[in-house]
Amino acid sequence: MDRHSIEEVFKILNSRGTISRARMASLEFLYLEVFRFDTGRIPNLEAEVNDNPSLFCEAIRMAYRGKNDPKDLEPTDEQKTAARNANTFIDALSSVPGVDEHGVIEAEKLKEWIIEARRISEPTGHRAMLDYQIGEILAHAPLGEDGSWPCEPVREAVNDLYSVEIERGITIGRYNARGATWRGEGGAQERELADQYEGWAQACEFDHPRMAKILREMVRKYIAEAEWQDNEAMIRRRMRY
Structure with a gap:
């Protein structure tokens, strides 16, 4: 079948x-x-x-x-x-x-x-x-x-x-x-995700600080990826000229 x-x-x-x-x-x-x-x-x-x-x-x-x-x-x-x-x-x-x-x-x-x-x-x-x-x-x-x-x-x-x-x-x-995503130029999507995870971390940090720590690790991951995407976009723009 x-x-x-x-x-x-x-x-x-x-x-x-x-x-x-x-x-x-x-x-x-x-x-x-x-x-x-x-x-x-x-x-x-x-x-x-x-x-x-x-x-x-x-x-x-x-x-x-x-x-x-x-x-x-x-x-x-x-x-x-x-x-x-x-x-x-x-x-x-x-x-x-x-x-x-x-x-x-x-x-x-x-x-x-x-x-x-x-x-x-x-x-x-x-x-x-x-x-x-x-x-x-x-x-x-x-x-x-x-x-x-x-x-x-x-x-x-x-x-x-x-x-x-x-x-x-x-x-x-x-x-x-997260899987495959469609993206524009730069790391805007990753910054949005970082903001979302930071909001979730703030909701957890008083009662569940260890969970908040994990969520902030996600924040760091997405900020790092956003910076990488920004650098890639800058390099691509330079290569056009």
Whole structure:
């Protein structure tokens, strides 16, 4: 079947509700390449991860070496295939964990999920990569009730469970989520984004200073890119004459 037909089949199966969530999650996993870059298209698989952080930890264990694993040991073909599949699975996830039965992110549930995932990943030497990938997922968080990003439960979880790896995952995840853009000359777009992130940082800095720190790192990134774009525009103008 083509991509559109596969998507339609999944819509029908999900709407009927006659197949268990676990079975639907298995089907979504089989067709991950179809949904890899479409956020919100693997609801059953993401619900399973929400209820069971060990699934996420197992994917990270298969996809990446642990800090204590021998670096000179060549993986088998089977291990390489498993690593590719695990990476596809990790890349496809976009829903923030800690969701209750009504689909609402709860700060305590999110923190419990992260703590449990860390407990599982620590003995295998995958804690740093786990935190980074958690940051990438948190980069998909919705706006908060006050209109600032991220939503309040994510601000609280990040502030209480902060790590450098989570910060790196969030900043890279947010930066990459911007995607391709049409632009005029210079860095005006980046300055607008820097202003937006600064506004969000100000909304967070009193109650969630660690989250504000991450947002200001985004401000620095966009200001640096704006300056680079300004220099490129100046060079192009000079080359015309």
